Amino acid sequence: MAETVHVLVAEDEPLAAMAIEDFLSRKGYRVTLAVDGLDAMERLQADPADLVITDLRMPRMDGHALIRELRRRDPGLPLVVMTGFLSLDGNADDITGDAWKPLEVLRKPVSPQMILDTLERLLARHAL
Secondary structure (H helix, E strand, O other): OOOOOEEEEEOOOHHHHHHHHHHHHHOOOEEEEEOOHHHHHHHHHHOOOOEEEEEOOOOOOOHHHHHHHHHHHOOOOOEEEEEOOOOOOHHHHHHHOHHHOOEEEEEOOOOHHHHHHHHHHHHHHHHO
């Protein structure tokens, strides 16, 4: 990796966030943690990321609202959504339609390797 890729992780479960941070940092990524969508927006304002990983259910600003705001500001920003609560109903279409690309949805529990593989696939596609 010529330039260190900056990944922002918005996750309200501290152990999950720290595990992702540790794994991605060991793989050469620069990782910033945010506890919810509002925290993520503040951190992105101060230090833009190359890719955002977010949970959907978080306090203050949830993942749906965060994704809408990120898409409004930067439609091409790669996003990875991790959730244990995504059902195949109207809410799923809210974030998985073509308007939300590039975006990948991973159902929890998610292995760190699966996150890394998804992140690398999105970044490679985004670079084209």
